[in-house]
Amino acid sequence: MKLGFFVPNLLSWSGDELVIGGLERYAWALIDLINDLGWEVEVHQNGNSNWEREVNGVKVIGHGVAQFSPEAVVEEANSCCDKILYGSILQSPMYYKQNSIVISHGVWWDSNNFKQQRKEKMIKLCGNVLNEVDLVISCDYNFLNVMRSIWPGTTDKIRVIPNFVDLEEFKPSKNPTTDSKIRILYPRRLDNCRGTDIFIELANQLISTVDNIEILMAIDRNNPDKNKEIKSFLAQDQVKNFNLQFSEMPAIYQQADIVIIPSKYSEGTSFSCLEAMASGKAIIATDVGGLTNLIIDGYNGILVPPRLKTINKAVNLLINNQEMRQVLGQRARETAKAFTIDRWRQYWAEYLKAIYLK
């Protein structure tokens, strides 16, 4: 059987580079699973021209029409594929085929940057998706809760499969550092929704008030302007700057004492949070989106509203309490065991077969 898979940006628009991000990692994990089911996958995505590539044995087709209309890419994909899986909900109205699955990566419009009318538009759009497709797989319970409170009759179609983490790859260090430094890690993209601004202000405050502090920045280089903006921040002695290379992340997590996930909006069951958990770290996360499905305040981390004041209070509490860091970290590792990739694959396989083999 052949399954079309719409992923907006699995490769760059030229088709020459792999895109590194949470959505793309999700897509690759799913491609592996679909292959293991013995099905053929054909990825359709945005392109700056029409092209075709083969990556890791998978056919990827770029649609040049993306330059003019993101919906048209899906329309073209719809017409090439008898059966199709939609890798995300598009932010404009479009036609989804029946007998298909759409993936929701969480509510993305829960921000003050979205004006009232746009919020209403996004909600309507999700309502349409629920009417058209057979199944929506959501990575968190937040999307489900929001949809149920708006369209209570249609949420039977939503199933939740939280994201996953590899417990072998991400694990606590066998030889924890023993110096007196406290290392605080920000393992996210430089993006407003990820709370970069909150973190940088927090880090500056900590640098000026706490001795022996070290700030670890594992950030992306996708946006040179953003990197430039914080150049003087990154240049400080107390700040260590890492390239967000996936292969290096396990070792970076191991160095940290505290990991901060200060997302402000548009958050699902964050891979970064799950990886920090698997690494056994003391985590401060915000009560935004799917993070509440990973962290229970005071049990396996600290959960606070996305404000500088609340995060600051939490981080100071942890800096001064080594025992608490240890307990929260151990429980975070324990909790991560409920989010293995095997479990994720098992649920996904069941739904893929139920929808596409009928």
Add this chain to the structure above:
Amino acid sequence: MKDKVGILTSNFYDPSGERLIYGGAERYGYQLTKLLLDLDYEVEWWQVGSGWEQELMDGVMVKSIPVTKSPYETMPDLNYAFLERAADIDYAIYFITFLAYPQVKEKSISLSHGIYWDYPTFDNLINGQQGREEWLRRLKIALTGPEKIVSVDTAFIQWVKATWTGLDHKFNYIPNFVDLEKFNPQNRREVLKEKPIRIIYPRRLTTVRGINETIRVAEVMTSENKDLEFHIVGRGHKDGTEKELMKWASKHERIYYYWQSPERMAQLYKQMDIALIPTKAAEGTSLSCLEAMASGCVVISSHVGGLSDLIFNEYNGLLVKPTAKNLIEAISSLLADPKQARLLSQRGIEVAKTFSMKQWRKNWEAILKEVFN
């Protein structure tokens, strides 16, 4: 002189003033009152009624205001009368979010017990899609007034953020509490060790709590498995419902129906193996869920509202879509793997400790300080 806090609710007692309603919200109200007294505030409750006054506890009066109308699921007349009549209060707590419509006392906090409109027939209460707009307009005004809004779960906060712009800064998530002195695993039976295996549904007999799914599950499973007992433990809103259920239970072997005071529930949980919380709608961080978990029952809960703040699937319980089929599957999976069930129970006990009354009081104290001082 002490500062005085006025708390506005709809029904602490039923409107006749004769019967104390003792549900989750009322237990919450009771504990909140105790905390305020401990913090040296004077407390006064206001609610719907013919004008009667009752003493709730030492020195704490509940006063009533005759109001009959609740257009668009709000109570503007009650809200207005409270503001006028409770003129001597220094601070106000709106015990239900919509009671803060249309106007609030300057220094005030409101409270959300969770999303309560997430079922299809709610539309009938607000005059359908047309009325929905007006209901939402009123609800937004109710959220705009108070300085802070305490939410018992994260689902409500997330819904507001997804629906409106500009209210984010008001929210504080304070999950519900469990009294660990009472609800704990001391002297409990070991999970899934002795027969009969006991399954409890510790909820009200209402459709949104999943009573009908539970009835189906109990019938199917007790007829197939002679080692299973089902205990349906909770009151109905009407005497008729309770009678009907009693009749039904008496016709089935190993299915029991009764109810217990919250005090005696603690002992009961210790005799149970599995607790079902199959809520379909209108759920916050359920006290029943927390209590069952703290007592060491393996919890099978639905994925609705605040329950996903308490249970992580396959970590400290099972989180399922509440259909009879899914509940049967979930129970069967526990019966097939008692070792895993015991692990879930153990972790549930640990997790429940973070929802202690002590922590809850600490969280509330911080908000009260911020707004009332």
